[in-house]
Amino acid sequence: MAGVPYLEVASELCKGCELCMGVCPKQCIAIGDKLNSASYRPVYYTGENCTGCGLCFYACPEPGAIRVVKP
Amino acid sequence: MKVYEKPNALYGTFERKTGPALESTHYCQGCSHGNVHKMIAEALVDFGVQDRTVFVSPVGCAVFGFYYFDTGHIQAAHGRAPAVATGIKRANPNSIVLSYQGDGDLAAIGTAETIHAANRGENITVIFINNAIYGMTGGQMAPTTLIEQHTTTTPGGRVEGIHGNPIRMCEMISTLTAPTYVERVAIGNSKHIMKARKAIRKALQIQIEGRGYSFIEILSTCPSGWKMTPPDARDWMLEHMTKVFPLGVFKDESKAREPGSWDRVIKPFEPEAVGAYLKDFVGATVADPSQSKPQEMHCKFAGFGGQGILTMGLFWAQLAMRAGSKVSWIPSYGPEMRGGTANCQVNIADERIGTPLVEEPTMLAVMNQPSLEKFEAEVVPGGVLLVDTSMVKTAPTRTDIKTVLIPASEMANQMGTSKVANVILLGALTAATDAFPFEYVIKTLPELIKKKSLVEMNIEAFTRGYQYVREQQNG
Numbered sequence: 001m002a003g004v005p006y007l008e009v010a011s012e013l014c015k016g017c018e019l020c021m022g023v024c025p026k027q028c029i030a031i032g033d034k035l036n037s038a039s040y041r042p043v044y045y046t047g048e049n050c051t052g053c054g055l056c057f058y059a060c061p062e063p064g065a066i067r068v069v070k071p
Numbered sequence: 072m073k074v075y076e077k078p079n080a081l082y083g084t085f086e087r088k089t090g091p092a093l094e095s096t097h098y099c100q101g102c103s104h105g106n107v108h109k110m111i112a113e114a115l116v117d118f119g120v121q122d123r124t125v126f127v128s129p130v131g132c133a134v135f136g137f138y139y140f141d142t143g144h145i146q147a148a149h150g151r152a153p154a155v156a157t158g159i160k161r162a163n164p165n166s167i168v169l170s171y172q173g174d175g176d177l178a179a180i181g182t183a184e185t186i187h188a189a190n191r192g193e194n195i196t197v198i199f200i201n202n203a204i205y206g207m208t209g210g211q212m213a214p215t216t217l218i219e220q221h222t223t224t225t226p227g228g229r230v231e232g233i234h235g236n237p238i239r240m241c242e243m244i245s246t247l248t249a250p251t252y253v254e255r256v257a258i259g260n261s262k263h264i265m266k267a268r269k270a271i272r273k274a275l276q277i278q279i280e281g282r283g284y285s286f287i288e289i290l291s292t293c294p295s296g297w298k299m300t301p302p303d304a305r306d307w308m309l310e311h312m313t314k315v316f317p318l319g320v321f322k323d324e325s326k327a328r329e330p331g332s333w334d335r336v337i338k339p340f341e342p343e344a345v346g347a348y349l350k351d352f353v354g355a356t357v358a359d360p361s362q363s364k365p366q367e368m369h370c371k372f373a374g375f376g377g378q379g380i381l382t383m384g385l386f387w388a389q390l391a392m393r394a395g396s397k398v399s400w401i402p403s404y405g406p407e408m409r410g411g412t413a414n415c416q417v418n419i420a421d422e423r424i425g426t427p428l429v430e431e432p433t434m435l436a437v438m439n440q441p442s443l444e445k446f447e448a449e450v451v452p453g454g455v456l457l458v459d460t461s462m463v464k465t466a467p468t469r470t471d472i473k474t475v476l477i478p479a480s481e482m483a484n485q486m487g488t489s490k491v492a493n494v495i496l497l498g499a500l501t502a503a504t505d506a507f508p509f510e511y512v513i514k515t516l517p518e519l520i521k522k523k524s525l526v527e528m529n530i531e532a533f534t535r536g537y538q539y540v541r542e543q544q545n546g
């Protein structure tokens with residue numbers, strides 16, 4: 001059974017640049033309102049509609065900040 | 072299942088910092104360097120070449136490449152990455168070599184290396200991060216800065232008549248015959264980014280197959296240097312930079328290039344072959360076993376350019392070298408070929424010599440007035456000062472050193488050429504210091520003189536200088 005695609009944001013590594021938000025065709029990434037320990041505002045997955053396209057992964061400059069899983 | 076995640080060619084933790092930052096890069100929020108790192112690392116893993124990759128990082132924000140890429144690594148001096156990459160690739164043709172550079176590095180201080188590596192068609196991959204500014208040093212103008220763009224060094228905007236126009240590297244490099252593949256891409260929206268990914272992969276593939284040199288220019292953002300938010304920086308780059316730096320393929324001859332045809336395989340030197348070659352080349356530089364080594368000496372020879380100062384020191388050093396000493400010789404001269412001042416410094420010792428400089432000479436030979444005035448005080452007490460009195464009109468003032476006076480230039484003139492004054496001085500020096508037996512020099516000097524027709528005259532000059540001092544000593 002094929003699972004549901006999703007993405008994970010490592011909120012300690014995210015620098016809150018919002019570049020991933022701009023490329024997501026489904027607008028399923030949103031900016032959070034809390035600061036992480038590096039004092040950036042990390043984004044988070046809204047929990048719906050990720051197709052696992054991986055575009056946010058390539059748009060994100062921070063190597064470990066986004067992980068996209070497409071089962 | 073497909074997982075998009077940090078590729079294994081990047082380290083799990085970056086040991087640059089401690090604490091939670093251990094897994095995060097030093098790049099600013101929204102900086103394109105990270106995107107490019109990720110795509111390169113992904114390709115290295117996908118192509119199975121991580122273990123034989125050498126990443127050459129530049130001076131600039133990517134200077135810390137070695138903290139991120141789990142590959143071989145060299146950090147090059149500013150602008151020199153393509154030259155270093157050339158060396159690595161030629162010495163080890165099986166390595167996959169990336170020269171990763173910013174615009175300050177590649178298109179300003181390193182322009183020469185960039186052009187010539189491309190022109191030689193080195194089988195390497197050059198990744199050019201064009202962010203239109205010097206990022207690391209705080210946002211100064213780069214060669215790629217746009218007209219009217221504000222930087223810390225163009226606070227009123229770049230002006231053509233003062234700063235010149237932005238340099239288009241892809242366009243320049245694609246005029247050269249050798250490069251295989253030249254493309255300009257951008258870290259813009261997804262379409263651009265995926266194109267950039269494709270170009271990076273293609274360039275690496277070309278290198279892996281030995282099809283030659285690739286140059287990938289990547290229009291990038293530097294939100295810090297540009298003082299913009301990352302999304303604004305991306306939009307500004309797409310709107311303004313792509314007008315001056317149009318995206319696209321400028322050259323692609325990858326299909327026409329035979330695989331392996333651009334591997335510049337240079338056979339490593341065989342130690343024996345090198346030995347044989349050097350023996351032929353320097354003749355009898357092997358130490359003369361009949362000769363005992365001279366005592367330790369630190370010598371300075373000084374005069375005008377054209378007097379044979381450098382040759383005099385070189386002969387002196389070579390005489391000692393062939394007698395089995397360790398020696399060093401270093402010249403120092405002005406830009407003039409004739410007439411400027413020149414000196415050379417020679418160390419002679421039993422032990423290996425650390426610095427070639429001579430700051431406290433035990434022996435000083437001067438062939439002009441300024442040299443006497445400049446260096447007399449440096450001679451160590453008990454040292455030897457040799458003066459060509461034809462050229463130096465005032466007497467030396469030191470009384471705690473041994474002074475030898477000889478009108479070497481006039482003596483040379485009497486022989487028909489002032490050119491042998493230096494060798495007359497060598498004769499005088501040999502007599503004054505007893506550094507070498509007379510016969511040893513007479514036997515060895517001919518081997519040091521390149522023009523064989525001049526040997527006789529030099530032997531004569533040496534002998535005259537030697538005898539002049541011996542006569543003074545005896546009497």
Ligand SMILES: Cc1ncc(C[n+]2csc(CCOP(=O)(O)OP(=O)(O)O)c2C)c(N)n1
Binds near residue numbers: 172175
């Ligand atoms: C020989 C030398 N000259 C100057 C510098 C100072 N310096 C450090 S980084 C840099 C500019 C780097 O700009 P760029 O290549 O565009 O890279 P970026 O930082 O934008 O990624 C300069 C001039 C240096 N380190 N070494």
Ligand code: SF4
Binds near residue numbers: 009018043
């Ligand atoms: S692109 Fe990466 S660093 Fe930027 S906000 Fe998205 S997850 Fe964070």
Ligand code: SF4
Binds near residue numbers: 098099100104206292
């Ligand atoms: S200064 Fe510019 S190039 Fe350097 S890390 Fe920051 S955004 Fe990137």
